[in-house]
Amino acid sequence: MRKLDESLLGHIPPFRKLGRPEIRAILDLAEPKRYAAGTAIFEEGLAAERFYLLLDGHIRVIRTTEGGDQVIALHIVAGQLFGIAAAIGRDTYPATAMAVDDCLVLSWPTSQWSNFTANYDGFATESYKVVGERMGEMNNRLVEMATQQVEQRVARAVLRLISQSGRKVAGGIEIDFPITRQNLSDMTGTTLHTVSRLMSGWEKVGLVKSTRRHIVVTDAHRLVVLSEKSG
DNA sequence: TCATTAAAAGTTT
DNA sequence: AAACTTTTAATGA
Known part of the structure; x- marks a missing residue:
């Protein structure tokens, strides 16, 4: 397998404060994978075995309601983490992630999450910031829907x-x-x-x-x- | 105002 | 050709 280049992660917020060797270590644990347009990366309710970083492409996060309607919760663009169920204390994915177009994705086992947050400066704060922003966005959406x-x-x-x-x-x-x-x-x-x-x-x-x-x-x-x- | 239903036409594979 | 996407119109809540 071709080695991943450190420059891939250097400018992405959760990794921005890290040095070259740390990024190298993180990359060596990552599994890169391509997803064709329309493919599911993970599905709602499944065990959250991995968390992901989108390197290229666009992801749609879909939540299914009781009625069976699919509602698009949000979009993920290149450079964002997703599937970070572990960050909000869940052990299953709260939604389905679909590749809108062809995507390049890195992923790590969820078991690495505590390692990352404990040992890599800035990873935890940046990740929680992302989670906070997402929740705020979804909340805004709900307010909009009502008003x-x-x-x-x-x-x-x-x-x-x-x-x-x-x-x-x-x-x-x-x-x-x-x-x-x-x-x-x-x-x-x-x-x-x-x-x-x-x-x-x-x-x-x-x-x-x-x-x-x-x-x-x-x-x-x-x-x-x-x-x-x-x- | 907006949803639903139906029908037709255009586009992609 | 089949499947998918878009448009338009009519009808009703």
């Missing part, structure tokens, strides 16, 4: 996506992974039809430009204004 109207919710979801994984292109900012109307409706608790109609409407007035599984925000400012207006 905002559909158009505002969808607008915010799109804005969140471009801020997390937007890429500047001629004429706007595009979401740099495949996203469908259905996905957006799963994120916002509405239907694909409503999302489709909203997007058509926004496209007509020049806020966005979208083709199949692809969205470009052409006027982020006006979309922000739209997302903040209250009914």
Whole structure:
């Protein structure tokens, strides 16, 4: 197996404070793996045997409700830890992680978690910060669901996506992974039809430009204004 | 306002 | 060709 390069981890927050030899040790314990688009990395309820770091690609975290509906909880972008059940004191995964596009992932046995947090400076604080941010984000989502109207919710979801994984292109900012109307409706608790109609409407007035599984925000400012207006 | 149902057309594999 | 994605319209809560 090709050796992993230390520069892969050096700039990623939980490892930023570590020296070369420490990163080398961590990499030697890691198992690198590729996942094709649409593949599950782990599933909700399964024993949390490993924790993961996304090196390349995009991951969708999906929670299944009692009714059997799948709700997209959040997206993970390159450089983020995920599947860190151990960090919140669980021994099973609280959600399913799916590869949105082709992904490159490192993983470690959960048994290493205590080793990492105890021996590597900054790993624990950075990881808990990430967990805190995620929980805050999910909580915001819940509040939005209860208080905002559909158009505002969808607008915010799109804005969140471009801020997390937007890429500047001629004429706007595009979401740099495949996203469908259905996905957006799963994120916002509405239907694909409503999302489709909203997007058509926004496209007509020049806020966005979208083709199949692809969205470009052409006027982020006006979309922000739209997302903040209250009914 | 928004969901549901249905039907049609476009895209990908 | 089959499977998937998007659009549009009609109807009702």
